[in-house]
Amino acid sequence: MKNILIPTDFSNNADHAISYALNVFKCERTNFYFIHAYADDVYGPYHNVDAETFDKQKKMIADAAENKLNELVTETQTKTHNPLHKYEAVCAFESLVDAINNFADSKNIDLIIMGTKGKTASSKITFGSNTLQVFKYVKCPVLAVPDQYSYSQPKKILFPSNYMLPYKRRELKLLDIMAGEFKAEVHSLYISDFEDLSLRQLDNKKFLKESLPHARLSFVTIGVGNRAKAITTYIKENDMDLLVMVNSRHSFLEDMLYQSTIDEIGLSSTIPFLVMQNLPR
Structure with missing residues (x-):
């Protein structure tokens, strides 16, 4: 329920x-x-x-x-x-x-x-x-x-991550259930010029994979630039249906939210936007 x-x-x-x-x-x-x-x-x-x-x-x-x-x-x-x-x-x-x-x-x-x-x-x-x-x-x-978004099943989900955050199992379960229900692809997008990951990043990436068993999970790396524009471009070029980000201390999303610069930076999502809260609850 x-x-x-x-x-x-x-x-x-x-x-x-x-x-x-x-x-x-x-x-x-x-x-x-x-x-x-x-x-x-x-x-x-x-x-x-x-x-x-x-x-x-x-x-x-x-x-x-x-x-x-x-x-x-x-x-x-x-x-x-x-x-x-x-x-x-x-x-x-x-x-x-x-x-x-x-x-x-x-x-x-x-x-x-x-x-x-x-x-x-x-x-x-x-x-x-x-x-x-x-x-x-x-x-x-x-x-x-978004008010202009016409409903379609979320078949392609974009999940940008730097793999530095320890994810919450409960909220990844929510994402896994949604992905499983709609047989969705989850694109884990890593924005970096370096493909080598630290031990912490490798552990979090492994945890992400283990926590999304029902998702068709893929890992994508693109070079560093304006992160918001990179996300927006990826959404358009790959016809994504849902954007998922994590709000946590020292995260990219937190920086945007607390500076009130979402619109200035250019994260103008035209698709539904799921914010997972990696905060005390």
Whole structure:
């Protein structure tokens, strides 16, 4: 049984992510939790009002959010009629990151699936601010789905790695299950001018291979350049369906996230992007 958490702001982007999630797990027994965090909707416009007005507005926003979530659950059940799927609405008076982290811990969530942007994000950016915050601070795998991406089975998965990180077995298991379900190729991309690996790298590479027994795993090495552009070019030239990266201390992805330079560096992924969190959980 999979436990999947889907944050929603009731935008088209969020609905698109829900549709992608239902397709990916259509053949698996899955609990889907639709969560809406509304603390910012209350504190933002009503931080200078008196307590009575604040409580009134908070209740009004909470009631509206709960109604929308219940409608979303009903609509999803009506559209899919999938006996393998169960749905639950979750309304949280917290920030988005806190709500997701707390709920992920309480329900042992396997994966978070969300849009790359929310309803207020500019069309010129790759990832909205909420998505970046979840990438940075939520200690659970996150799959972000571009709003223009039409669903196709993830048959070709790109997994860039320098083999310096000790991978998490639980999260590699998630990748292995997905690869096995769709009989997918996993391209482990090593960006380096040197093919010789250290003992640590060899051990991590071996662990990666052992942890993905159901994937059609291949190892590819390309020369050093701009790493983000190398990844983007590889995606285009090899028709990849899913990009997977690990967020860990001192990793390439962490450098991009904490400098807020994903768009400046050029990692403009047009395919779903799975961020695995090699962080304490």
